Amino acid sequence: MSSVDIQARVTVLNEQLEMLDRKFNAYFSGQEKISPVRVLEKLKGDVMQLTRARDRTASSSQRFFVNSFVQRFTAYRTKWEKMLKDIEEGRAMRGAALVAGRRTARPGPSVGTKAASTGDIDREIDRTAGEYSRLYEEHTGKQCNRDALEKQLQQQVRQIREKIGGSFTLDVSYSDGRITITPRKR
Secondary structure: HHHHHHHHHHHHHHHHHHHHHHHHHHHHOOOOOOHHHHHHHHHHHHHHHHHHHHHHHOOHHHHHHHHHHHHHHHHHHHHHHHHHHHHHOOOHHHHHHHHHOOOOOOOOOEEEEOOOOHHHHHHHHHHHHHHHHHHHHHHHOOOOOOOHHHHHHHHHHHHHHHHOOOOOEEEEEOOOOEEEEEEOOO
């Protein structure tokens, strides 16, 4: 590849990187349902080809140009892969908060069908109701009926167990003017 070809290739890859960043942001914010990992894998291959071409060029300015792009690509890739792993392992939830840099999933005690005692379930419901109440008051300026919320959560425990299994936690998040409680498998 000539030096002009390398510059043109880096320019094209730079545009693809920006487009891929927008796709990942749309996925992480919940606007897209499918992760753009296939596009990332293709871009990884293209970057590998570029680094091979870089190694064959004699121009130090061209190598610097390519190295700068590769470092930028690596930073983005690392960020995306970490966020995907956090979502997969339940440490983060997709939504506006994730894109803004806040993780909304919070670890809570394990609530299992056989292993969890009534006290564990009660503590999880109490923690969830407390977090919900705090967010409700913070965003509406009003107090929520915590007793009614706890009673409602207590009634939903059996349904949650049937839906996602015996071991779960309840995550509380605020997005788009709404507070949601989402059961997550542990």
